[in-house]
Amino acid sequence: MPLHQGPDQPDERALSVNPFFGEANPVGGMTEAPPRHRLPDAPMAPTAAYQLVHDELMLDGNSRLNLATFVTTWMEPQAGVLMAECRDKNMIDKDEYPRTAELERRCVAMLADLWNAPDPSAAVGCSTTGSSEACMLAGIALKRRWSRRNPAPGARPNLVMGVNVQVCWEKFCNFWEVEARQVPMEGDRFHLDPQAAAELCDENTIGVVGILGSTFDGSYEPVADLCAALDALQERTGLDVPVHVDAASGGMIAPFLDEDLVWDFRLPRVASINTSGHKYGLVYPGVGWALWRDKEALPEELVFRVNYLGGDMPTFALNFSRPGAQVVAQYYTFLRLGREGYRVVQRTTRDVARSIAERVAALGDFRLLTRGDELPVFAFTTAPGVESYDVFDVSRRLRERGWLVPAYTFPPHREDLSVLRIVCRNGFSADLADLFVEDLTRLLPELRRQPHPFTRDKEAATGFHH
Numbered sequence: 001m002p003l004h005q006g007p008d009q010p011d012e013r014a015l016s017v018n019p020f021f022g023e024a025n026p027v028g029g030m031t032e033a034p035p036r037h038r039l040p041d042a043p044m045a046p047t048a049a050y051q052l053v054h055d056e057l058m059l060d061g062n063s064r065l066n067l068a069t070f071v072t073t074w075m076e077p078q079a080g081v082l083m084a085e086c087r088d089k090n091m092i093d094k095d096e097y098p099r100t101a102e103l104e105r106r107c108v109a110m111l112a113d114l115w116n117a118p119d120p121s122a123a124v125g126c127s128t129t130g131s132s133e134a135c136m137l138a139g140i141a142l143k144r145r146w147s148r149r150n151p152a153p154g155a156r157p158n159l160v161m162g163v164n165v166q167v168c169w170e171k172f173c174n175f176w177e178v179e180a181r182q183v184p185m186e187g188d189r190f191h192l193d194p195q196a197a198a199e200l201c202d203e204n205t206i207g208v209v210g211i212l213g214s215t216f217d218g219s220y221e222p223v224a225d226l227c228a229a230l231d232a233l234q235e236r237t238g239l240d241v242p243v244h245v246d247a248a249s250g251g252m253i254a255p256f257l258d259e260d261l262v263w264d265f266r267l268p269r270v271a272s273i274n275t276s277g278h279k280y281g282l283v284y285p286g287v288g289w290a291l292w293r294d295k296e297a298l299p300e301e302l303v304f305r306v307n308y309l310g311g312d313m314p315t316f317a318l319n320f321s322r323p324g325a326q327v328v329a330q331y332y333t334f335l336r337l338g339r340e341g342y343r344v345v346q347r348t349t350r351d352v353a354r355s356i357a358e359r360v361a362a363l364g365d366f367r368l369l370t371r372g373d374e375l376p377v378f379a380f381t382t383a384p385g386v387e388s389y390d391v392f393d394v395s396r397r398l399r400e401r402g403w404l405v406p407a408y409t410f411p412p413h414r415e416d417l418s419v420l421r422i423v424c425r426n427g428f429s430a431d432l433a434d435l436f437v438e439d440l441t442r443l444l445p446e447l448r449r450q451p452h453p454f455t456r457d458k459e460a461a462t463g464f465h466h
Contacts, residue, residue: 061404067422067436068406070215070249070279074427079332083284083325091127091324092315100324103331108291110334114255115264115273117293124298125291127327129319131248132168134274134290136318138244139172141272141292144299145242146206160200161209162192163411164216166248169209178206185414190214190369191221198229207242207271212250212263216410217370217421218377220250223263223270230269242271249375251275256343257350271297277330280346282337282426287326345426349376352433353424359437365444369419376424381417390453391420397447401439
């Protein structure tokens with residue numbers, strides 16, 4: 001056989017040695033890198049484009065070893081198949097994809113029942129791209145309800161929350177011109193104080209945000225106590241202030257593991273709740289859910305009705321076009337697991353978090369702030385007397401082993417406190433937990449021998465991501 005088969009065919013011997021990267025491959029091989037910041041002049045083979053992108057992404061961290069994120073990093077293969085089958089369906093085209101729209105409606109009904117809505121059939125809600133969008137929608141509804149009650153010109157609305165809220169609430173206040181009134185941390189209280197929150201309320205307060213699962217340390221805020229404080233405020237002043245529960249994480253933990261905890265629509269003052277389907281809802285990003293206890297809680301004028309797609313379809317979302325894949329995956333997961341399946345998965349995750357927390361505490365170098373007994377999340381800092389290294393050094397050294405563990409400083413009034421945080425998710429097994437603790441234990445002798453903490457520039461250290 002001749003070496004060259006023709007002018008348009010590659011050198012077979014070169015292909016056998018280096019089938020992709022070799023210069024002799026005119027089909028897929030590259031002789032120079034394409035431009036990065038402008039469109040290439042000509043197309044390239046799909047195998048070449050794939051390989052270039054694939055190779056660059058190898059430099060990303062391993063999502064399964066990312067103990068910073070709350071976002072789901074593992075699903076069953078069947079869920080992946082369903083998502084692939086639905087990735088080209090536009091969620092907003094409800095008339096063209098009526099079954100996808102029906103699955104969204106069923107998910108809303110399931111969540112309304114899970115969160116003890118007085119009449120689940122009367123609850124209203126929608127899917128979103130995540131909790132950030134869901135919180136924006138809840139905030140808009142609170143503001144519109146306030147404006148109905150307070151027509152006085154020039155009045156400036158305010159929203160009361162703990163300083164530990166996710167950054168989306170600060171965005172909401174900025175974007176929609178609402179004053180953010182934040183309750184600071186004090187001592188060992190790392191979230192909102194109900195009485196302090198009530199004292200910040202006035203006639204221009206659109207609502208109070210309670211967090212079921214603080215991203216700073218994994219603790220639940222006392223939503224029932226918050227509602228009780230606002231009930232007392234109404235008795236004294238007549239002010240009727242609604243509550244929104246940001247249950248981005250806890251909304252899919254507490255119903256299964258903390259059934260006696262009253263935080264949801266059982267409290268008449270709770271007007272709306274959001275959760276992230278892509279966190280402990282166990283779905284790949286991005287899907288969130290926003291629910292209101294009834295139609296009165298969601299002003300009708302905020303619901304848009306579109307008919308150019310072939311039917312009169314109500315929609316209430318900031319985003320318009322998005323794939324239906326995540327909504328379908330959420331319904332699959334609800335159907336697949338049911339209440340008992342979710343209970344088993346979340347209990348296992350919490351058990352792993354508690355186990356790691358106990359073993360970290362037993363090392364003697366660290367002090368626990370939380371123990372993973374609410375969200376499967378715990379935060380810890382260096383113990384008194386540890387002076388040769390700090391939490392930023394620990395985070396940096398763990399990254400060398402592939403573990404992504406955030407180190408960050410708390411907000412006012414606890415800027416003096418810097419911590420590490422571990423988020424346990426479905427797929428972070430007891431075996432992986434063992435490997436993590438072994439790696440952390442292996443690093444300690446070296447860290448103890450340091451003359452001082454090396455991470456002087458805290459801004460350059462591993463950051464905290466809500």
